[in-house]
Amino acid sequence: MIKIEPIKAFNDNYIWLMSTNEGLVVVDPGDAKPVLSYLEKIGKNLSHILITHHHFDHTGGAEELSKKYGVEVYGPTSSIYKGITKELKEEDVINVIGIDFSVIEIPGHTLDHIAYYSENDDNPILFCGDTLFAGGCGRVFEGTYEQMYQSLLKLKKLPLNTQIYCGHEYTQSNLAFALKVEKENIPLHKRFDLCVQSRKNNKPTIPSLLEVELETNPFLRSDKKSVQECIMQKFNLNETYNDIEIFTATRKWKDDS
Ligand SMILES: [Zn+2]
Numbered sequence: 423m424i425k426i427e428p429i430k431a432f433n434d435n436y437i438w439l440m441s442t443n444e445g446l447v448v449v450d451p452g453d454a455k456p457v458l459s460y461l462e463k464i465g466k467n468l469s470h471i472l473i474t475h476h477h478f479d480h481t482g483g484a485e486e487l488s489k490k491y492g493v494e495v496y497g498p499t500s501s502i503y504k505g506i507t508k509e510l511k512e513e514d515v516i517n518v519i520g521i522d523f524s525v526i527e528i529p530g531h532t533l534d535h536i537a538y539y540s541e542n543d544d545n546p547i548l549f550c551g552d553t554l555f556a557g558g559c560g561r562v563f564e565g566t567y568e569q570m571y572q573s574l575l576k577l578k579k580l581p582l583n584t585q586i587y588c589g590h591e592y593t594q595s596n597l598a599f600a601l602k603v604e605k606e607n608i609p610l611h612k613r614f615d616l617c618v619q620s621r622k623n624n625k626p627t628i629p630s631l632l633e634v635e636l637e638t639n640p641f642l643r644s645d646k647k648s649v650q651e652c653i654m655q656k657f658n659l660n661e662t663y664n665d666i667e668i669f670t671a672t673r674k675w676k677d678d679s
Pocket of ligand 1: 475
């Protein structure tokens with residue numbers, strides 16, 4: 423039995439804590455303090471640390487935690503972050519606390535970004551850091567827009583019932599932007615209303631389901647007519663546009679809004 427729960431950090435980060443009867447893992451511990459106090463409260467030790475990318479709000483607590491518990495820090499190869507003790511690359515498979523995770527390289531937000539994917543007996547799990555968000559995607563800081571597009575394309579091919587654990591609670595503002603792109607998307611309106619309700623009750627909107635993302639996340643819908651028509655009009659693209667141009671224009675619009 424796998425249990426996954428969020429530990430809140432900073433303003434809107436989620437550090438994911440995953441446990442089985444074989445141990446306990448944290449994903450992207452940007453801050454050690456909330457993790458330490460939680461582990462002390464439940465009286466458990468840490469088994470491993472998983473890192474998706476080098477940003478400080480995902481790695482800042484890793485060193486302190488790894489020293490205290492004497493555990494490995496898994497993360498992307500060739501990272502700017504120097505605290506990784508087990509470097510991972512595309513198609514590597516790791517077994518932590520009894521669960522197999524395969525590594526998917528998803529550069530764009532940063533060049534070193536990876537995701538951890540587990541089939542988990544037909545209840546698939548994805549930890550994807552700041553690449554795919556509920557209702558949105560990460561900003562393109564280090565890679566190219568095309569890289570980010572290709573990375574999202576990889577994630578789009580995962581099973582529809584994949585549970586998506588991303589690094590931030592950005593869902594409401596993401597969905598508000600999505601509604602600008604697709605005013606007539608009925609599932610999107612429903613999702614926005616549910617999200618507002620959850621946030622009012624201070625509940626996380628994560629994990630989300632890939633199937634829901636495919637229906638409502640404009641950054642996974644550059645191939646859809648409704649998204650293309652909106653972006654084409656707004657940015658005066660000519661008829662020869664392709665999906666990458668649509669994605670790029672959508673991402674830049676979100677950056678400026
Ligand atoms: Zn980041």
